[in-house]
Amino acid sequence: MSPLHLELRNVSKSILRKVNNSRVTTQVLSGLELEVQGGELITVMGPSGSGKSTLLRLINRLSEPDSGIITLNGKNTRDYDPLELRRKIGMVFQVPIVFRGSVRDNIALGMKLWGSYIDIEALARDTGIPEALLDADALPLSVGEKQRVCIARALANQPEVLLLDEPTSSLDAVTAEKVEGLLLGMRRERNLTVLWVTHDREQAKRIGGRKFMLRDGRLEEVHV
Numbered sequence: 538m539s540p541l542h543l544e545l546r547n548v549s550k551s552i553l554r555k556v557n558n559s560r561v562t563t564q565v566l567s568g569l570e571l572e573v574q575g576g577e578l579i580t581v582m583g584p585s586g587s588g589k590s591t592l593l594r595l596i597n598r599l600s601e602p603d604s605g606i607i608t609l610n611g612k613n614t615r616d617y618d619p620l621e622l623r624r625k626i627g628m629v630f631q632v633p634i635v636f637r638g639s640v641r642d643n644i645a646l647g648m649k650l651w652g653s654y655i656d657i658e659a660l661a662r663d664t665g666i667p668e669a670l671l672d673a674d675a676l677p678l679s680v681g682e683k684q685r686v687c688i689a690r691a692l693a694n695q696p697e698v699l700l701l702d703e704p705t706s707s708l709d710a711v712t713a714e715k716v717e718g719l720l721l722g723m724r725r726e727r728n729l730t731v732l733w734v735t736h737d738r739e740q741a742k743r744i745g746g747r748k749f750m751l752r753d754g755r756l757e758e759v760h761v
Contacts, residue, residue: 541575541610541697541730543596548605549754550591565591567754569605573698578724578746579732582759587751589734590631593700596732597626609698624651627696631703633683635675640666643675643686647694655693663726664689665719681712685719692723699724701733705740717743 550566565588573579583589594600596607598619607614614622624647635643644657658668664685670678675686684704691699701720705713721744724731735741738761741748749756 541573542608543571543573543698543730544606544608545569545571545596546606546608548595548602548607550588550595550600550602552591565754566595566602569755571749571756573730573732575697575730576728577730578744580741580744580746580748581732581734581751581756582736582738582741582748582761583751585736588754589736589751590702592751593628593702593732593734596698596700597623597628599628620650624694625696626698626700627691627694628700628702629684629687629691629704632707633680633687635678635683635686638675639672640675640678640686641671644671644689644693646690651694653695655695657693660689660693663723664692665715681708681716684708684712684716688716688720688723692727696729698730698732701731703734703736706736 548566548569549564551562551564553560554563569592581589581592591600595602598614609617609622609625636646641657644660648655657671661668661671666685666689670682675683678686704720705716708716717740723729733744741761748759748761750759
């Protein structure tokens with residue numbers, strides 16, 4: 538298998554925002570460039586509204602760029618079937634979303650779509666989900682428990698790239714620390730390529746890896 542390579546070339550994106558009861562088009566990404574190699578950890582910082590989440594959504598085609606090219610292993614992401622691409626590039630959102638059914642059903646969602654298999658009990662242990670919780674209803678879980686379910690669901694698809702959109706910002710401090718440690722441990726164990734968006738400079742320092750600041754629609758490598 539060839540080494541993983543993710544590249545964004547001259548990527549621009551505008552979005553509609555509501556300003557004083559009017560909708561205004563705002564350019565959030567402008568000629569953005571980024572190269573990511575397999576196994577890298579990339580941290581992206583920036584103020585609210587700078588386009589951090591938009592950047593991640595473009596990478597796995599939850600949104601499309603206005604211009605520019607995004608490639609995975611030399612192939613334009615537009616040429617992938619969207620479901621195939623989202624299996625290769627998983628995403629964990631800031632606010633965890635679970636679906637009706639058991640925790641097991643939620644984790645296995647992608648496997649049912651693709652007919653693949655993974656040991657759910659082992660994955661639950663790896664992501665800190667008690668085995669006794671696997672057959673419980675997912676909807677009443679705490680926010681921290683739901684975030685672990687979302688992480689397990691993303692990892693169950695065995696992605697090549699994992700996109701993390703402020704995955705600890707909706708959690709209390711103790712739970713956030715546990716989830717942060719979990720994600721870093723899983724990255725090391727699986728040699729995952731990770732793009733981690735955060736607004737927290739202290740978290741960026743703890744996470745390590747290459748760090749970027751998103752300013753004026755472009756990524757600037759920084760040292761914090």
